[in-house]
Amino acid sequence: MSITSAATEPVSPNPARSASDANRSATEAGRKARRRRLYLLWAARLAFAVFVIGGWQLFTSLKIVDPFFYGQPSGIWKRTLDLFEHGTEFGSFWTDIFTTLKEAVFGFGLGAAAGIVLGLALGQNRFLSEVLGPYIKIVNAIPRIVLGAIFVVAFGIGITPKVLLSAVLVFFVVFFNAFQGVREVDRNILANVKVLGASQLQVIRHVTLPSALTWIIASLHTAFGFAIVGALVGEVLGAEHGVGLVIKTAQGNLDPDGVFAGMLVISVITLIAEFVLTFVERRLLSWRPPSPSEAVAI
């Protein structure tokens, strides 16, 4: 009897009087630790930049490395300011930036749209994907950047060949991701919505597209980089305006600082685009669970 009563009687735990106090101080300590880590992180990042750029500057100043070939950070900075203030021999530097940006954005939009549509279509149609599969592999194996030469010959030195080259480069990145995204749709979810009575169109809208979106958006980050590369290479091959032309001219003038200045401007643009894409990604994929690394153990 005593055994049963002992077994059934609930044992009350010790009243944790200071539980909330302990919690509060742990939160405080955690916040402090996190702040300290953040300071350390930025300090280390700054130190790294100083080490690389400072080292470059130092070695070129001491003529250990020849600034005539490799440029010099201070020279690059001066050249960049100069480009913005005085423009190039073809006009304002802003026109060049705007042209390159226009080509990249158009190419990106065109390539991404085509990639998404075709990726979704082929991902859903097994027969079609098996028919076209080998050809897509072949075209993917071709060094597509060379197509730029053909486009310049065919479409002149306006923005059309650059847009097309960008689009071709972007297309394959987005296409393969959209295609894979469709293939990765959860079988159970698909069966479930079909049983619930979804039409083909409803399946695409409610299941396939949102599911593939994770993959597609992941590819857009890389794709924008490719769009810029397409625009620049197109411009190097022949253009009236554009950052690619500025870089090419600087190369012709044996002016490495000018080449680096063009690269600097382009990287800033790409970083801004990356930032915008990340923002869009957060908005569109807000349903995703936070990654486990975001909860830091104290």
Add this chain to the structure above:
Amino acid sequence: MASRNQLANRPAAGAFDSDASRIEVTGLTKRFLTPKGEAFTALRDVTFTVEPGQFCAVVGPTGCGKSTTLSMVSGLDKPSEGSVKVGGHEVTGITEGISFMFQQDALLPWKTVVGNVEMGPVFRGLGKREARELARDWLRRVGLAGFEDHHPHQLSGGMRKRVGMAAALINEPQILLMDEPFGALDVQTKAIMQTELLGLWEQLRPSVLFITHDLDEAVALADRVVVMTSGPGSVKAVYDVDLPRPRGPVQEIRYEPRFLEIQHQIWASLREEVERAYARTAGVNA
């Protein structure tokens, strides 16, 4: 608890005595082509009937083709031989008036809880506003009021199951197909979900085809238990469970003498199959 029992004592809804929800499986055979190109018989000559409004459980060892049977009843898959009839009509496409519940919840992670539940009515052409209202109502019925705007990953396993249940029942299906729906839950949550399922089932009275590994679960919930053999799957025996309804909390049925009696009887038949199937897989691995 009391309210649930009162609801259960009410004369059940229309589906109960209409023949439209009878499931007749006759001579069902299913062969697959293995990746090596050989034919593999998953099911051979399976025959059983689920009466309208009946809760029928199918138990059997792993790999006996239970899930295959279910997908042919739903029309997602086609039989190689034999037929499945629902309400007297042969199943050719997706069967009308059925719902499916899987072991892994088939919730769309990018939709909110209410968005998931309202899919059924939306697919059936109900207006967005009415569908949403209906979904909210069903979420109240499964005890999830206040969680409408959460995303599935923010809920516990048991809560996700409730969402799945609401999503499956919102169309008031005549037939409910369940493929080990509670298999991934912990024991306590499982018992609670079983009790809630019984409560909802007693209100709507669809015919249920319930697949499980768990014999206790089968006996506690079902009116009829189909025992299947493995390799190839076929029906070994069919048992009728005469435990009175409403059965109340599942945790407590397990202690009733009649429950144990039936459970032993079916286990005697099932055990042999389980051991055979186990010996086969163990033999392969060794």
